[in-house]
Amino acid sequence: MQRLLIGIDRVSAWAGKTAGWAIVALTAVICYEVFARYMFRAPTSWAYDTSYMLYGLLFMVAGAYTLSRGGHVRADFLYRSLSPRGQAMIDLPLYLLFFIPGTAALIWFGWDFFYISFLQNEHSSVTPDGPLIWPFKFLIPLSGALMLLQGLAEIVRCVIALRTGHWPDKLADVEEMETQVLALAAAQKAAAAAADHAAREAAR
Amino acid sequence: MSDPILGMVMLGSFILIVLLGFPVAFTLMAMGVGFGYLSLEARVFDLLVQRTYAVMANDVLISVPLFVFMGYVIERANILDRLFHALQLASRNLPGALAVATLLTCALFATATGIVGAVVTLMGLLAYPAMLRAGYDARLASGITCAGGCLGILIPPSIMFILYGATAGVSVVKLYAAAFIPGFLLAGLYMVYTIGLATLRPSMAPKLPAHMATASGAQVVWALLTSFFPLAALIAAVLGAILAGLATPSEAAAMGSLGAILLALAYRALTFAKLKESVFLTARTTAMVCWLFIGAYVFTSVFGWLGGHHVIETWIVEHLNLSSLGFMILAQVVIFLLGWPLEWSEIVLIFVPIFLPLLDNFGIDPIFFGVLVGLNLQTSFMTPPVAMAAYYLKGVAPPQVRIQQIFAGCLPFVGIVILSMTLLYVFPHLALWLPDYLYGTAALPAGEPVDAIPEGGFRVDDLVPALPSFD
Amino acid sequence: APQVSRAQTMTWRFQSTWPQRDIFHEFAADFVSRVNTLGGGRLRLELLPAGAVVGAFQLLDAVSAGTLDGGHGVSAYWFGKNKAFSLFGTAPPWFGDANQYLGWFYYGGGEALYNELINDILKVNVVGFQTGPMPTQPLGWFKNPIERVEQLRGLKYRTVGLATDLFNELGAAVVALPGGEIVPALERGVIDGAEFNNPSSDRALGFPDVAKVYMLQSFHQRTETFEVLFNKTKFDALPAELKGVLRHSAEAASADMSWKQQDRYSRDLLEMTQNQGVRAITTPRPILEAQLRAWDAVVARLEGDTSSPAAGPFFKKVCDSQRAWCRRVQTFYLRYEAPSVLSFNHFFARG
Numbered sequence A: 001m002q003r004l005l006i007g008i009d010r011v012s013a014w015a016g017k018t019a020g021w022a023i024v025a026l027t028a029v030i031c032y033e034v035f036a037r038y039m040f041r042a043p044t045s046w047a048y049d050t051s052y053m054l055y056g057l058l059f060m061v062a063g064a065y066t067l068s069r070g071g072h073v074r075a076d077f078l079y080r081s082l083s084p085r086g087q088a089m090i091d092l093p094l095y096l097l098f099f100i101p102g103t104a105a106l107i108w109f110g111w112d113f114f115y116i117s118f119l120q121n122e123h124s125s126v127t128p129d130g131p132l133i134w135p136f137k138f139l140i141p142l143s144g145a146l147m148l149l150q151g152l153a154e155i156v157r158c159v160i161a162l163r164t165g166h167w168p169d170k171l172a173d174v175e176e177m178e179t180q181v182l183a184l185a186a187a188q189k190a191a192a193a194a195a196d197h198a199a200r201e202a203a204r
Numbered sequence B: 001m002s003d004p005i006l007g008m009v010m011l012g013s014f015i016l017i018v019l020l021g022f023p024v025a026f027t028l029m030a031m032g033v034g035f036g037y038l039s040l041e042a043r044v045f046d047l048l049v050q051r052t053y054a055v056m057a058n059d060v061l062i063s064v065p066l067f068v069f070m071g072y073v074i075e076r077a078n079i080l081d082r083l084f085h086a087l088q089l090a091s092r093n094l095p096g097a098l099a100v101a102t103l104l105t106c107a108l109f110a111t112a113t114g115i116v117g118a119v120v121t122l123m124g125l126l127a128y129p130a131m132l133r134a135g136y137d138a139r140l141a142s143g144i145t146c147a148g149g150c151l152g153i154l155i156p157p158s159i160m161f162i163l164y165g166a167t168a169g170v171s172v173v174k175l176y177a178a179a180f181i182p183g184f185l186l187a188g189l190y191m192v193y194t195i196g197l198a199t200l201r202p203s204m205a206p207k208l209p210a211h212m213a214t215a216s217g218a219q220v221v222w223a224l225l226t227s228f229f230p231l232a233a234l235i236a237a238v239l240g241a242i243l244a245g246l247a248t249p250s251e252a253a254a255m256g257s258l259g260a261i262l263l264a265l266a267y268r269a270l271t272f273a274k275l276k277e278s279v280f281l282t283a284r285t286t287a288m289v290c291w292l293f294i295g296a297y298v299f300t301s302v303f304g305w306l307g308g309h310h311v312i313e314t315w316i317v318e319h320l321n322l323s324s325l326g327f328m329i330l331a332q333v334v335i336f337l338l339g340w341p342l343e344w345s346e347i348v349l350i351f352v353p354i355f356l357p358l359l360d361n362f363g364i365d366p367i368f369f370g371v372l373v374g375l376n377l378q379t380s381f382m383t384p385p386v387a388m389a390a391y392y393l394k395g396v397a398p399p400q401v402r403i404q405q406i407f408a409g410c411l412p413f414v415g416i417v418i419l420s421m422t423l424l425y426v427f428p429h430l431a432l433w434l435p436d437y438l439y440g441t442a443a444l445p446a447g448e449p450v451d452a453i454p455e456g457g458f459r460v461d462d463l464v465p466a467l468p469s470f471d
Numbered sequence C: 001a002p003q004v005s006r007a008q009t010m011t012w013r014f015q016s017t018w019p020q021r022d023i024f025h026e027f028a029a030d031f032v033s034r035v036n037t038l039g040g041g042r043l044r045l046e047l048l049p050a051g052a053v054v055g056a057f058q059l060l061d062a063v064s065a066g067t068l069d070g071g072h073g074v075s076a077y078w079f080g081k082n083k084a085f086s087l088f089g090t091a092p093p094w095f096g097d098a099n100q101y102l103g104w105f106y107y108g109g110g111e112a113l114y115n116e117l118i119n120d121i122l123k124v125n126v127v128g129f130q131t132g133p134m135p136t137q138p139l140g141w142f143k144n145p146i147e148r149v150e151q152l153r154g155l156k157y158r159t160v161g162l163a164t165d166l167f168n169e170l171g172a173a174v175v176a177l178p179g180g181e182i183v184p185a186l187e188r189g190v191i192d193g194a195e196f197n198n199p200s201s202d203r204a205l206g207f208p209d210v211a212k213v214y215m216l217q218s219f220h221q222r223t224e225t226f227e228v229l230f231n232k233t234k235f236d237a238l239p240a241e242l243k244g245v246l247r248h249s250a251e252a253a254s255a256d257m258s259w260k261q262q263d264r265y266s267r268d269l270l271e272m273t274q275n276q277g278v279r280a281i282t283t284p285r286p287i288l289e290a291q292l293r294a295w296d297a298v299v300a301r302l303e304g305d306t307s308s309p310a311a312g313p314f315f316k317k318v319c320d321s322q323r324a325w326c327r328r329v330q331t332f333y334l335r336y337e338a339p340s341v342l343s344f345n346h347f348f349a350r351g
């Protein structure tokens, strides 16, 4: 089971990280647009459509990756003080009740939204000769599916935490600075306490 | 149950349910879909999809990942300790030198990165123990670190005002211009308070140890040149380009990201591994913010569909019969209180939109309101029970520092925030002067009056007269 | 007393694509108030501003899906789905005025072509009425006067519908934004110049706060009308008399709007030029002529798009129908009407 869960983490992380590179493309496109405007007095029509598409790709596809890293913000001052079992007791019903319907709707109704656009061969309304818009709309059911998959993994993790009293391990990954610093500080404190203890033991 | 009552129940239950600690984005989405289903039935799912698409195609939010990316590149470039060291040297003759250096470092670094957690924890590791070793009062040191670390969401370019602008439909550029002076005013007041305290009660903030106070002028200049100025110049360029109208916020953020990459290269701090970390963290943070936006959009759409805004409007305008000042105080007190359990993002995305439609009724400028909200939200980081800054600091502080000491240390700074809000309310020009100065387009001298009948009558050719000159 | 059928009141959510403060939202409210009066308590529309449920550009999708029961906007907003959408509402400047366009729509075969587009080609689940004739739309708002055609080259400019292709042809970089987003975009510097629609809307949306040059006259949107949409499933389920209420309210609101605008548009232009430091300038004739030449190129290109029968061929079919109408009806009016310039000068411009 743990291998399956880590496997799902991998899928989400791979998709999210791949989409993450859109930020570099976005930076490049917009910098080019600025140069085009100031150096050649030739602003582009395509930069506008390209920009929001890259931005949309970036955050939609990275949603599941963020979920796998526990990165979606929680109002967690009570939650944090609970044991893993207590946390899982909150999470499990809410994943089933709050999370599944919304993400399933993103897949089901998002598919219709995309499919109509596909049948109409819809182009962007925002610029003349705008690019095709249905591939962009396809991101909605796609991200919904990624989210749902990761959500199912989190549900299984809740069940495991309820049974064992521990959260199962997740795929290791880059951490926020504060998480790194906090971990470092905790390790230092633990080391200091251990050294202190050892010194007192030695003195006795 | 009628729809408007349903809307009120929805809002009330959200406040309770969100405190269970389930991710806010999905809580919002679920409550929007759930309560929407009671009235809209299956059509609420189409609404969810359409609102999701609206966030995807939102051209204001494009600048969010770009600013986040710039922040992570700067954060990963390890410039914080250089910066702190240089500012410490430069402020060495001031009373409370360490405190001033800490506040300056926080303000500058927070403004560049906008990442509160990183600033507070890094400064908590670096400056906080230095202050404690120098004999600073633990409460004062805590307050300085927490208050300074939060300035990044207030001082432009900040992501909070992008979200506010996207929610309120007002110009982000004007918001930046309006927040500029109040942001620095708040940082200035923090500093005045600290210096004042260090002068009056030197025991709380003793002078620097002798070896630190003897750096030569050249050393100071060099330290500043290599750490403070490049970062300050980058921020000034980004902000200046936006305020001067040379670039849109997203263009400035993209150029800023490029600048941050070049800066990190110059410090030899940028490896491919670090770039990758920045990219991945950007993806996660952007997804966090934008999925929250989707949740909030769905929630407020359903709230609007159910007629919730109308109920609140009727209640506040007709039943309470508030004056403009009364409404302003009510709104700010509500936001202040919500800041205890909630974080700024939830407040900006869920509760601020409820007040926005009312601003017209009371003749309040949404830009001015936005700046007041921005100041107010500074407190949400420092007020228990959810005090992000305090918890981060507790996590890195030596074990003998108690969380109550940190809260006590934050208290005067919360007071300073409230003082600055009062100042802003009494002198609204603090916020409104700069946008007026920068963007108030001068009236043109009247040309031919549009109601004038041409000499001898209209002829078709007269309808296309030669262009009047402008000088 | 006679038993009046007062079964349950049906309440429909009806969203406009306009911000609350825009006079267009008021025109939407004028339509809604007619429906609510004539509906006799059986059908009630509840009007919401743009963004209340969905953004302006998502209205068609939302009404088609049934998220909204109906809405008030312009067809040009949907031209990403098919370029011909823009012909229904804001066609190339071959109509004498927008009422002539409405004449074509209701008596010249336009409605059938419109239904072919929405029902057969795009298969969107809506019913639509055209209503509300607008006068010529100004070239718009700029930091500096537009004196020469070349100034449009490289300019970042906002407009909608076929006018985006027109300005693209003239060398501008064009972005179509919904009404409520134009002024913030002008402020952020996303665009350098913009048109929305008319003195009252432009004034209410805050254009005079961010630009002071107002260029009057242009051929980019010589005529335009509103489009009122309803979810087709819901509409088809209505009894015949309520269907009539919706259609006749669109007709009545159309006439009312053509009267109300005379008062409001002229007043607001005066107000802006007299009290808000706005300089109204007539667009130089060479620019107007360049626009007409650019229209030739745009129409030829779109008519020649053979990528699918729904593209060029349908576009040409609609254009042919409009041109046939214009040739007959415009010729009639140009021959038939005594020139108003002559009588105006006689009464008001003597001495």
Ligand code: NA
Binding pocket: B339, B340, B341, B342, B379, B380, B381, B382, B383, B384, B385, B386, B387, B388
């Ligand atoms: Na708080």
Ligand code: NA
Binding pocket: C137, C159, C160, C195, C196, C197, C221
């Ligand atoms: Na227009």
